[in-house]
Amino acid sequence: MKKILQTLLLLLGLCLPFVGVNARADETAQHLQVIVQHQFENQSGSEMVTGSDIPLSLYEITADYGQKDPEKAQAFLEGFSQMSPLEVKEYLAKEQVPKLETVLTDQNGKAHFDIQGNNTAYLIVQDTPVKGQTIVPLAFSLPLLAVDGTLKNMIELYTKPVELTTCPYFYKYGVSGKEQKPLASAEFVIYKEVEAEKQYLTMDGKTFSTSVDPLGDPKIKKYTSDENGLVLCDTVLDQGKYFFSEVKAPSGxxxxxxxxxxxxxxxETGKVSLQGVMLAELVGGMVPSSFTEAPKVLNYAQVTEKEDDPANGSSESSKDQGGTLGGSNDQTGGDLGSKPSTGKHNGFLAQLGEKKNMVSMLGIVMLIIATFILLKQRKGSKDNE
Structure with missing residues (x-):
């Protein structure tokens, strides 16, 4: 009889921890209504207006979220606000993230989602740009708690729109020996060939004109590489073939x-191909960090006897052009990293590991006691023999 009782205690001790986990899951299970308010700038840019009939999609990202500890789980969710739409699209495709539903915003610019779960995570994105705009991704997890510690039954999120534009760009790099680095202050013009004659883009960004000295001609538009070597044409050009041409190199x-x-x-689609590479759209006027195939155009350091002379500024000038390609990507991340305008995104992350389950602890204690009794009985049996 004692052995049967000990066996039952042992089994009960083994089962109780799992019962505790289920009890905790039931305790924090949450039904939540999510209201997403979509707004964007009007054509004049003077105010924000609501956007109706905009498709917003809900994805469940629990698979990745659940594999991380609380600190990394929070960083995982916050990281989506730093990603470009292209990065998000690639992530969803690569990880085969399931789409739960797509909802159109109503006449008031609101989309409604009903979700339920525990220790689950979700992502709301705009799958397809509308009128050249999309939104910064919105990520959150359940459970969500109110100030008094009770489960929330409704939250409202505000979208942040970003503009997508298509234009030509590339990176200017300098080569000195085995070293390559971005070059600032290189000047370029854009031209097209009309009946074997070069015609250069003028300052109005629309017309083209011939010129015997495009660098010195004040009516010809110039484009200068920035500290990351980026040369960017922000002018919308008609369908056709064009050329960048460098007219002034950095010192050295x-x-x-x-x-x-x-x-x-x-x-014809409006997309731009440069040196055989299809360029990614700009997000908020910047090259998305996910696009790593942007072409590089090289210049070579001049090798002269004066180059190493401290009195000659050439070597020092070329050193000052330093930077990394990643700098451009950092700019993109900073722009998209802004959270929704209301600031409500903060505090939406699940509070993991904050509650201890007494039922689970009791099961572990009973398991230890049962094991101790069983070992003691076996030792007594051996002593009697």
């Missing part, structure tokens, strides 16, 4: 043949 560098004729094409 010479203009390469490649830099004098950087070909690009504006396609």
């Amino acid at each position: 560098y010479s203009i390469s043949a490649e830099a004098k004729q950087v070909a690009f094409e504006v396609l």
Whole structure:
């Protein structure tokens, strides 16, 4: 009889921890209504207006979220606000994240989602841009607690719209020995060939004109590489073939043949292909951090006897052009990292591991006691023999 009782105690001790986990899951299970308010800038840019009939999609990202400890889980959710739409799209496809539903915003610009879960995580995105705009992704997890510690039954999130634009760009790099680095202050013009004659884009960004000295001609539009080497044309061009041409190199560098004729094409779809690479759309006016294939155009350091002379500014000038390609990507992350305008995104993350389950602890204690009794009985049996 004692052995049967001990066996039952042992089994009960083994089962209680799992009962405790289920009890805790039931305790924090939450039904939540999520209201997403969509708004965007009007054409004048003077105010925000509500956007109706905008498709917003809800994805469940629990699989990745649940594999992380509380601190990393929070960083995982916050990281989506730093991602470009292209990065989010690639993530969803790569991880095969399930889409739960797509909802159109109503006439008041609101989309309603009903969700339920515990220790689950969700992502709301705009799958397809509308009128050249999309939203910064919204990520959150359950349970969500009110100030008094009770479960929330409704939250309201506000979208942050970002503009998507298509234009030609590339990165300007300098080569000195085995080293490559971004070059600032290189100047370029854009031209097209009309009946074997070069015509240059003018300052109005619309018309083209011939010129015998495009660098010195004040009516010809110039484009200058920034500290990351980025050369960006923010002008919307008609369908056709064009060329960037470098007209002034940074101090200490010479203009390469490649830099004098950087070909690009504006396609019928509006997309831009530069040197055989299909360029990603700009997000909020910046190159998305996920796009790592942007072409590089090289210049080569001039090798002269004066280059190493401290009195000559060439070497120091080329050193000052330092930077990394990643700097451009950091700018993109900073712009998209802003949270929704209401600030409600903060505090939406699940509070993991904050409650101890007494039922589970009791099961462990009973398991230890049962094991101790069983071992003591076996030892007594051996002593009697």
